[in-house]
Amino acid sequence: MKHVAGKRTNRVTSATPDRGIIEDHLGLERLIFFSDAVFAIAVTLLALEIRLPDATDLDNDAQLLAALAALGPKYFSYVISFLVIGSYWLVHHRSFRHIVRYDRRLLMLNLLLLMVVAFLPFPSSVIGESNSRVATIFYALTMVITGLLSAMIWLHAHRHGRLTDQQLAPPVFRQGLLRSLIPPAIFLISIALAYIDSDLARYSWISIAFVSLLLRQTTSR
Numbered sequence: 001m002k003h004v005a006g007k008r009t010n011r012v013t014s015a016t017p018d019r020g021i022i023e024d025h026l027g028l029e030r031l032i033f034f035s036d037a038v039f040a041i042a043v044t045l046l047a048l049e050i051r052l053p054d055a056t057d058l059d060n061d062a063q064l065l066a067a068l069a070a071l072g073p074k075y076f077s078y079v080i081s082f083l084v085i086g087s088y089w090l091v092h093h094r095s096f097r098h099i100v101r102y103d104r105r106l107l108m109l110n111l112l113l114l115m116v117v118a119f120l121p122f123p124s125s126v127i128g129e130s131n132s133r134v135a136t137i138f139y140a141l142t143m144v145i146t147g148l149l150s151a152m153i154w155l156h157a158h159r160h161g162r163l164t165d166q167q168l169a170p171p172v173f174r175q176g177l178l179r180s181l182i183p184p185a186i187f188l189i190s191i192a193l194a195y196i197d198s199d200l201a202r203y204s205w206i207s208i209a210f211v212s213l214l215l216r217q218t219t220s221r
């Protein structure tokens with residue numbers, strides 16, 4: 001028996017066995033819920049990396065203020081990582097907004113993306129502890145991999161409308177793909193900048209928000 005839920009069904013179909021496409025509402029919902037949980041845990045772990053040194057005298061105002069100020073790099077890594085992970089979640093959310101079917105490749109791409117997302121608190125803690133070139137490149141490279149996996153999910157799911165309830169118009173498809181490629185492109189550029197100056201490379205990450213906002217305003221006209 002088929003149960004209708006919006007535009008999706010709980011039916012498992014074998015109408016396209018050669019392509020390995022599965023139409024299963026419950027399975028798709030489990031995939032989305034699991035993904036959201038991993039993203040939520042990742043951003044939560046970012047905050048746990050911000051801790052005062054054990055030797056801090058909490059009753060001494062001057063010493064406490066100095067200790068809080070010394071955590072500046074950790075604040076920066078938290079804000080950047082939170083915003084970037086949030087942007088990747090938004091891309092993930094947009095990707096799955098019209099997905100009504102899935103296949104083995106989509107499951108694997110999504111699993112790889114979640115593996116890297118769950119790993120992101122570690123490189124975030126590294127740049128919070130070190131201002132070195134290696135730390136900067138390590139963080140940027142991890143973000144590049146995350147962004148490329150996110151873009152691959154968008155490309156695989158929406159190309160030719162294989163897994164969606166409708167095929168996107170070519171301009172909308174290209175805009176979505178471009179949005180998903182902006183963060184990894186900027187992080188890739190920052191790797192080259194890190195050989196000039198690590199601080200310059202890190203400050204370049206802030207441009208992700210401005211470029212994304214500019215693209216959104218341009219495409220909404």
